[in-house]
Amino acid sequence: xxxxxxxxxxxxxxxxxxxxxEVTPLTPAELLAQKQEAYNNAFVQTFGNIASNQNWGxxxxxxxxxxNGNMWEDDGYTIPSPxxxxxxxxxxxxxxxxxxxxxxxxIDMDCFFVQQVYKGTxxxxxxxxxxxxxxxxxxxxxxxxxxxxxxTVYLPENNYQASIVKNHDDHVNDFNNSYSNDYDxxxxxxxxxxQRFGFRSSEDSQMHYTFRMEEIDGNYYVGLDFVATxxxxxxxxxxxxxxxxxxxxxxxxxxxxxxxxxxxxxxxEDLGTIGDFDFNDVVxxxxxxxxxxxxxxxxxxxxxxxxxxxxxxxxxxxxxxxxTMVNTKESTGKGADKEIFHFVANDKYxxxxxxxxxxxxxxxxxxxxxxxxxxxxxxxxxxICVPKGFRWCKEYKSLSDVYPGFKDWTTGEASTWAGExxxxxxxxxxxxxx
Numbered sequence: 001x002x003x004x005x006x007x008x009x010x011x012x013x014x015x016x017x018x019x020x021x022e023v024t025p026l027t028p029a030e031l032l033a034q035k036q037e038a039y040n041n042a043f044v045q046t047f048g049n050i051a052s053n054q055n056w057g058x059x060x061x062x063x064x065x066x067x068n069g070n071m072w073e074d075d076g077y078t079i080p081s082p083x084x085x086x087x088x089x090x091x092x093x094x095x096x097x098x099x100x101x102x103x104x105x106x107i108d109m110d111c112f113f114v115q116q117v118y119k120g121t122x123x124x125x126x127x128x129x130x131x132x133x134x135x136x137x138x139x140x141x142x143x144x145x146x147x148x149x150x151x152t153v154y155l156p157e158n159n160y161q162a163s164i165v166k167n168h169d170d171h172v173n174d175f176n177n178s179y180s181n182d183y184d185x186x187x188x189x190x191x192x193x194x195q196r197f198g199f200r201s202s203e204d205s206q207m208h209y210t211f212r213m214e215e216i217d218g219n220y221y222v223g224l225d226f227v228a229t230x231x232x233x234x235x236x237x238x239x240x241x242x243x244x245x246x247x248x249x250x251x252x253x254x255x256x257x258x259x260x261x262x263x264x265x266x267x268x269e270d271l272g273t274i275g276d277f278d279f280n281d282v283v284x285x286x287x288x289x290x291x292x293x294x295x296x297x298x299x300x301x302x303x304x305x306x307x308x309x310x311x312x313x314x315x316x317x318x319x320x321x322x323x324t325m326v327n328t329k330e331s332t333g334k335g336a337d338k339e340i341f342h343f344v345a346n347d348k349y350x351x352x353x354x355x356x357x358x359x360x361x362x363x364x365x366x367x368x369x370x371x372x373x374x375x376x377x378x379x380x381x382x383x384i385c386v387p388k389g390f391r392w393c394k395e396y397k398s399l400s401d402v403y404p405g406f407k408d409w410t411t412g413e414a415s416t417w418a419g420e421x422x423x424x425x426x427x428x429x430x431x432x433x434x
Contacts, residue, residue, distance in 0.1 A: 028369045035271055042275045043380035046400050051412025053150035053164055056375040057264070057385030058353040072188055075259060080115050080186060080251040087217075091117055094214055095223040095244040102213045107220055109194045111290065113251040114143065114172050116185035117221065120245040124226060127233030132203065134226030134237070134245040140200035141248070142207070144193040145170035150377075169198065169207060188253050191261060197222050199246065203237055204230030212243040213250075220250040254290075262352050263287040263434070265390050268373050268383040270303040270359045277400060278393040279384060280328045280427075282307055282314050285434055286355055292348025294355060298341040299430055300327035302395055306360040310345035317341040327430050330395040340432060352385055387418055391426035402426060 026034070044050065072079055095118075119135040126132050148166035155163060170192045175185070198209035210225040223243030228235050263286065270281040281303030287295045294310060301307070301314040302325045308314070318326045318338045325335040349355050357373040373382035393399060399406045402425045409417035 028363070028367045031363070032369050032371055035274070038274050039269075039271055039382075040380040043277070046275070046277060046398070047407050048411040050378055050380065050410055052378045053152075054410060054412060055150075055377050056381040056383070057387075058351075058375055059147075059149075069186070069188070077188060077253055080113050080249070083115065083117050083249065087219075088118060090216055091221055091247060091249075092244065094216060095212070095221070095247055096242065098241050099212050099214075099223075099243055101225075101241075102211055102222075105194045105196070105213045106215055107194055107213075107250070109250070109252060110146075110192060111190050111253040112188075112192070112194060113249075113253050114141070114175065114187050114189060115249040115251055116175070117249050118244070118247040120226075120247075122226070122240070122242070122245060124237045124240070126203070126228070127236035130234060132226075132228075132237055137202045137228070138199045138224065138226055138246050139202060140207075141172040141175055141246070142169040142198045142200075143172060143189055144168055144196040146193045146195070168196075190253070194220075194250055197224065197248075199224055201226070201228045201237075203228035204235040206230070210239060210243070221247060222250060223247045259290050261288050261290045263388075264352050264385045265299075265388060266352065266355075266357075266383055266385050267390075267392055268303075268357055269381075270305050270307055270373065271371070271382065272303055272305050272359075272361070276396055277398040278302065278328075278396060279399055280392045280395065281305075282309060282357065283327075283392045284309055285388075285432055286352055287434065288349055288352060288355075292350065294345040294347075294349045295434075296343055296345060296355070297432060297434060298343075299432060300392060300427065301325065302328035302330070303359075308356075308358045308360075310347065310349075310355050312343055312345075317343070325395060327427060328392075328395040329427055335395065340430070357383060390418055391421065391428050394425050394427055397422075397425040 122134050124132045124134050145168045148168045150164050151167040152162050153165050154160045170189065172187050172189065175187050196209055197211040198207050200207050206229065208227050210227055212223050214221050224246040225239050225241060225243045226237065226245040227239045228237040230236055265283070265285050267279040268282045269277065269279050272281065280300055282298070283300040285297040285299060296310055298309065298314055298317050301318060304323050304325065306313060306322060315322045315324065318341060320326060320336055320338070323334065326338050328335060353375060358370060359373065360368055360370045362368050375381040375383045393402045402422045403417060403420070405414055405417035405420055408414035
């Protein structure tokens with residue numbers, strides 16, 4: 001909002017004057033950098049030190065296993081047919097032979113079925129001479145998560161101090177060994193990747209990525225080779241480089257129609273006012289489809305700067321002047337109540353966080369500064385993705401006062417925050433259900 005943030009910068013300029021000499025005025029870029037630094041400092045002072053893995057509600061959305069098997073056909077997916085005996089014989093003829101490991105897959109799908117084909121019968125000898133049936137010690141099948149999730153680990157090379165690493169394992173949930181009905185022994189993976197496959201060995205409790213992918217009669221199959229590499233002899237099993245201990249089929253999962261990839265409500269601060277943190281300068285709901293098509297519903301505009309969401313200026317959308325606040329219950333008479341504005345973005349986007357929110361402000365000299373609101377992990381956010389049903393703050397009411405759990409969520413002491421709130425200071429009469 002265009003309010004009083006310039007006072008801080010005037011003070012900074014005066015404090016830097018050590019003589020009567022003329023001071024070179026700051027460029028718009030320098031002023032913007034000062035504004036962002038002031039915003040970051042004020043945010044930390046208000047909410048506490050930000051957790052290093054805080055992603056502000058933006059994640060990969062409907063990534064990973066889509067476990068509602070009885071809904072696959074309703075959602076336009078074609079469920080793979082069961083594996084035939086003839087198909088199994090052809091697959092085993094290939095995977096029963098020693099083969100080369102796949103370091104890069106033949107295909108890279110982001111939506112696919114993983115279908116059970118075969119659990120092997122090969123026996124291995126562990127380091128303590130114990131007999132091990134490899135397939136019985138393979139579980140937790142994983143594909144590759146291209147985005148990755150932050151995971152705290154304690155590594156000896158870091159003196160067992162906590163450190164953050166990216167975990168790219170995408171668990172194929174609820175994956176059974178049989179194929180007894182339309183979706184048992186078969187799992188749909190959405191926003192995942194076929195770049196890598198792996199399993200957890202119960203012999204050493206470690207993940208292994210010893211896989212091989214082959215194309216057979218126009219279909220794709222992945223075979224995994226059992227191995228264990230623990231510290232103790234009973235946890236050590238050498239590989240045979242025959243990838244028949246666990247075989248699955250990879251089937252394209254695209255349905256007959258486009259589907260929603262991500263959806264969520266996004267609340268924003270436009271840096272116009274430093275320190276109010278009401279996060280209602282623009283509020284919008286968005287759906288990003290697998291095709292990239294992006295639908296947006298503008299719900300509120302509490303800012304008075306020129307602001308666009310995916311290219312659409314919000315005040316123009318609501319049919320009001322730039323100085324008018326919309327659907328934020330502004331108490332000084334500058335506000336208006338308007339219907340929700342829906343549009344389809346001209347450009348396509350991959351995820352919610354990619355939808356650009358651009359602010360343009362003009363100083364007294366007429367210089368225009370343009371910047372995009374961000375939500376960088378571990379840094380003060382200018383936009384936050386919140387759960388559906390969230391009620392945004394009324395004008396000038398800070399998240400710190402309206403949502404008491406927000407501070408603990410910011411610092412990482414709590415995993416959620418939007419449940420408890422001060423009902424008298426939220427906008428609750430704008431209904432949305434998309």
